[in-house]
Amino acid sequence: MSKTVERITFILTWIFQGSSYLSAYGYGxxxxxxxxxxxxxxxxxxPSYDANMFAMMWKTKTIYQDINKQRIEVDQRFTKNVPQWKSFDKFASSRFSRLLWIAGYILIFALFATAWWQWLLLxxxxxxxxxxxxxxxxxxxxYGYVNFKMKNTSKNLFRFDFLMMGEGYHNNHHKYASSPNFGVKWYEIDITYLIIKVLNAFGVIKLKPIRIKD
Structure with missing residues (x-):
């Protein structure tokens, strides 16, 4: 994508992820x-090296922050062509930004919640x-099923991944990591890939052909 579209995508990511904003650089x-x-x-x-999901997520958070704030040295092969907007990431990842979004969510619930149990979703x-x-x-x-036997534990969570918009085809993704289409079987519809195709058709992004090797 162009630099302008890239910057717009950063901003849209902040708007839609809100208090959960993740840097494309750090997470990429x-x-x-x-x-x-x-x-x-x-x-x-x-899961193979973390005692439970909470320990795994805490470890993930620590590594993500170390990468994003450049507190650790990272091999160049992992940083090549990864988009970065330092000044925006600093703001979007700040405590002020996250608290601002949280305050906004609370306000929305205060205005529109019609039953006590809805606050449990906050x-x-x-x-x-x-x-x-x-x-x-x-x-x-x-959990899940596999289309490809690999030297890792990746699995496809759903046969039609409506919940994660295609990312639940995790075994497929590990097999063909460079492919933008995570679906392989006819019923494995990758909704995100369909969006990518539409954006490509309108010239918002340019979808490069990918050579997949078995």
Whole structure:
């Protein structure tokens, strides 16, 4: 995508992720590390080396922050072409920004909640990124089915992934890590890939052809 579209995407990410904002730079690098070191001691998040999902997410948070704030040295192969907007990330990841979003969520619930039990959903709005991380990086390596036998524990969570918009096809993604389409079987519809195709058709982004090797 162009630099302008890239910056717009950063801003839209902040708007839609809100208090759960994750830097494309920090998480992009960590995701590459996860693929390079899957289910080893160097994996930033692996059920094979973490006692429980809470320990895994705390470890993930620590590594993410160390990468994003450049407190650790990262191999150049993980940083190549990863987008970065330091000044915006500093604001979007700040405590002020997160508290601002949390205050906004509370206000929305105060205005529109019609029953007491609806307030039980409020913490979910605060913690969407960690919840998503647990679903994919914990449960996606424990439960589900596999299309490809690999030297890791990755699994596909759903046959039609409506919940994670395609990211639940985790086994497929580990097999073809460079493919933007996580679906392989006819029933594995990757909703995010369909959005990518639409954006490509309108010229918002340019979808490069990918050569997949078995």
């Amino acid at each position: 690098i960590m995701h590459r590390m996860h693929h390079a070191y899957t289910d080893t001691e160097k994996d930033p998040h692996s 913490p979910i709005t605060f913690m969407m990124a960690p919840i998503h991380g647990v679903i994919i990086n914990w449960f996606g390596h424990i």
